[in-house]
Amino acid sequence: MSRTQLLTDEMWARIEPMLPDRTPRRGGRWIDHRRVVEAICWRFRTGSPWRDLPDDFPSWQTVWWRFDRWAKDGTWDRVLSELQGDAHAAAELEWLVSVDSTVARAHQHAAGARKARTGGSTESQVSAA
Secondary structure, rough: OOOOOOOHEEEEEEEEHHOOOOOOOOOOOOOHHHHHHHHHHHHHOOOOOHHHOOOOOOHHHHHHHHHHHHHHHHHHHHHHHHHHHHHHHHHOOOOOOOOOOOOOOOOOOOOOOOOOOOOOOOOOOOOOO
């Protein structure tokens, strides 16, 4: 599998019907949804900036605009909820929750607390107890 073919045909057959209308729009060449989704997957898998998409993929502007449009119209939310529902029904979905009880407290001066006008600029080191 090459870097431009991250989705198997089986995966694509499951995702494709959930995407918006696939007919070309007026004015300009239409880039196939699969190539754009492959580029989006590559971008999030590598964590690279949009502008660093390899030349094997469509232009980064095309990929970003379609990703952004689908995020705003709820396409990605629908895809996620449908795929999660299918995985849950097939008992293939495992929820793992990791909770960390670490608490990091900042000193009052680091937290943006107002300085007291009385008592000067030094903090008292005497215990309040």
